[in-house]
Amino acid sequence: MSLFHSVPPHRHGVTTNEWEPGAEPLPGLIEQAHAAGLRCAALYNWEPLRNISRLGTLDFAYFRNGAETDADSDHLIAREATRYLADARPDFAFVYFGTVDTAGHTFGWMSAAYLDQLAYVDQALGIVLDALPPDATVLVQSDHGGHDYNHGTDVAEDMTIPWMIAGPTIRQGYDMQIEVSLLDTAPTLARILNVPIPAHWEGRCAEEIFA
Numbered sequence: 403m404s405l406f407h408s409v410p411p412h413r414h415g416v417t418t419n420e421w422e423p424g425a426e427p428l429p430g431l432i433e434q435a436h437a438a439g440l441r442c443a444a445l446y447n448w449e450p451l452r453n454i455s456r457l458g459t460l461d462f463a464y465f466r467n468g469a470e471t472d473a474d475s476d477h478l479i480a481r482e483a484t485r486y487l488a489d490a491r492p493d494f495a496f497v498y499f500g501t502v503d504t505a506g507h508t509f510g511w512m513s514a515a516y517l518d519q520l521a522y523v524d525q526a527l528g529i530v531l532d533a534l535p536p537d538a539t540v541l542v543q544s545d546h547g548g549h550d551y552n553h554g555t556d557v558a559e560d561m562t563i564p565w566m567i568a569g570p571t572i573r574q575g576y577d578m579q580i581e582v583s584l585l586d587t588a589p590t591l592a593r594i595l596n597v598p599i600p601a602h603w604e605g606r607c608a609e610e611i612f613a
């Protein structure tokens with residue numbers, strides 16, 4: 403929720419996986435893109451993510467349960483993403499792979515079995531990348547790290563994430579100098595999508611990535 407709404411938990415109010423829509427959260431990236439006339443999609447295998455956007459803002463949603471129960475689940479998401487992206491050419495698509503988190507909870511973060519699952523999910527990502535048009539911009543990131551068998555503390559292993567982006571307007575082979583936060587994802591993608599950045603968003607566009 404922080405990633406899509408560019409505000410920390412005390413502002414969007416979602417602090418557990420059991421959150422249910424009540425008070426509407428502040429508008430996020432998908433609301434902004436939809437209001438600008440863009441077509442948005444979300445494909446995911448972990449059901450709480452159904453709440454990352456408001457009713458009426460997605461043109462396509464695909465949920466197939468499996469992040470916690472089926473180690474092959476991310477490949478099913480990749481296959482559907484490949485079919486949908488080629489067929490519909492949306493302006494923005496969120497593709498979520500959930501099994502690495504489950505492998506961390508089951509086998510331990512950075513264990514051999516965890517890294518095996520990560521490699522398998524990297525193949526799923528490759529399937530999606532191969533299906534994208536050459537002018538697509540792609541941001542790959544996680545929403546948290548982990549240590550031992552869990553996450554949710556303030557230690558560096560939990561708080562540090564990969565954040566990688568490529569596309570026609572993005573610098574190539576460049577290591578970012580400024581720390582990026584979950585809150586920076588929505589403003590950065592809003593700039594790329596050319597949609598307005600709401601005044602209440604707390605993150606910043608990662609300007610240094612642009613060529």
Ligand SMILES: [Zn+2]
Nearest residue numbers: 503504507553
């Ligand atoms: Zn987890």
